[in-house]
Amino acid sequence: MDAQRLILVYDGECGLCRDTVAWVRARDRAGRIQAVPFQEPGLLEELGLTREQAAREAWAIEPQGRRYAGAAAINRTFRALGGVWGCLALLYHVPPVRWGEDRLYRWVAEHRSAIPRRWWPLR
Numbered sequence: 001m002d003a004q005r006l007i008l009v010y011d012g013e014c015g016l017c018r019d020t021v022a023w024v025r026a027r028d029r030a031g032r033i034q035a036v037p038f039q040e041p042g043l044l045e046e047l048g049l050t051r052e053q054a055a056r057e058a059w060a061i062e063p064q065g066r067r068y069a070g071a072a073a074i075n076r077t078f079r080a081l082g083g084v085w086g087c088l089a090l091l092y093h094v095p096p097v098r099w100g101e102d103r104l105y106r107w108v109a110e111h112r113s114a115i116p117r118r119w120w121p122l123r
Contacts (some may be wrong), residue, residue: 001105005034006080009059032080071105
């Protein structure tokens with residue numbers, strides 16, 4: 001693990017998750033984010049996550065160890081991208097926006113295998 005970058009832990013067996021990570025990598029020109037599938041051997045133990053936690057939602061872990069899960073992880077990743085994405089991520093701190101994003105994230109996470117690829121917003 002690169003101790004200077006935000007670690008984004010995702011489900012490497014999920015097509016939606018892989019496409020989202022590809023989208024993030026294409027915009028991470030500064031190399032601030034290290035995206036790693038939770039299935040990588042030894043990763044969960046190293047990060048102190050359980051398989052259930054990692055399978056349920058994405059995780060973003062700062063170099064200092066602070067953790068974000070679900071919609072908060074996606075917004076923390078957007079902040080690391082900077083620019084317009086970083087600005088949009090600031091809206092997550094507004095309670096009604098956060099509540100809506102958290103609900104939407106939970107729904108998508110629970111139904112991700114049934115969502116047709118053509119509906120995926122980040123490709």
